[in-house]
Amino acid sequence: DADVTQTPRNRITKTGKRIMLECSQTKGHDRMYWYRQDPGLGLQLIYYSFDVKDINKGEISDGYSVSRQAQAKFSLSLESAIPNQTALYFCATSDSVDSTDTQYFGPGTRLTVL
Amino acid sequence: AQSVTQLGSHVSVSEGALVLLRCNYSSSVPPYLFWYVQYPNQGLQLLLKYTTGATLVKGINGFEAEFKKSETSFHLTKPSAHMSDAAEYFCAVSPRGFKTIFGAGTRLFVKA
Numbered sequence: 001d002a003d004v005t006q007t008p009r010n011r012i013t014k015t016g017k018r019i020m021l022e023c024s025q026t027k028g029h030d031r032m033y034w035y036r037q038d039p040g041l042g043l044q045l046i047y048y049s050f051d052v053k054d055i056n057k058g059e060i061s062d063g064y065s066v067s068r069q070a071q072a073k074f075s076l077s078l079e080s081a082i083p084n085q086t087a088l089y090f091c092a093t094s095d096s097v098d099s100t101d102t103q104y105f106g107p108g109t110r111l112t113v114l
Numbered sequence: 115a116q117s118v119t120q121l122g123s124h125v126s127v128s129e130g131a132l133v134l135l136r137c138n139y140s141s142s143v144p145p146y147l148f149w150y151v152q153y154p155n156q157g158l159q160l161l162l163k164y165t166t167g168a169t170l171v172k173g174i175n176g177f178e179a180e181f182k183k184s185e186t187s188f189h190l191t192k193p194s195a196h197m198s199d200a201a202e203y204f205c206a207v208s209p210r211g212f213k214t215i216f217g218a219g220t221r222l223f224v225k226a
Binding site: 043045092099100101102104108 | 123146148150155156157158165204208212213216217218219
């Protein structure tokens with residue numbers, strides 16, 4: 001089984017709808033991240049969490065919110081989806097014991113907002 | 115501030131030819147440097163990383179990268195491309211393990 005899982009893998013929704021993307025990990029890592037990937041832009045950090053009570057905004061947090069329900073679970077919400085949030089979304093984890101911040105990624109969620 | 119620049123959004127090579135993907139970085143502190151690979155419909159996975167010590171780093175699938183401090187570069191190479199190497203490659207910099215920054219990515223095409 002995969003160490004980092006994301007659900008759903010694909011989602012099509014309409015403008016104005018609330019959407020939640022979920023991420024679970026079995027790696028026992030304390031740090032979790034949400035990124036979005038757009039062609040030609042690489043990965044942009046949306047939010048990151050260094051433990052359950054430590055949540056921080058990344059470079060493109062506007063229009064997004066997160067919840068760290070447990071060490072193993074980190075969900076991303078789009079309160080009112082808009083078309084320019086159409087992208088590939090990745091969850092990642094890392095271990096604070098590893099000083100290099102090597103990250104481990106889920107398979108991604110492809111979100112389309114019509 | 116830290117940044118990563120990958121030269122060339124697309125690189126095309128013939129099977130058996132040398133692969134060279136270029137990455138330059140800026141960092142205010144000695145960085146950790148990474149290459150990640152993304153195969154179609156998959157997440158990113160670590161290819162190799164430089165932390166300290168030997169500047170030539172070997173990774174999976176025959177890839178290697180050399181840290182050149184004077185040139186602020188961390189280029190990725192493979193002597194002989196294989197069709198299975200077709201993927202997108204991301205260079206990343208982590209200033210002492212805090213808030214990794216990713217480059218825009220380079221898509222590698224391998225021609226038969």
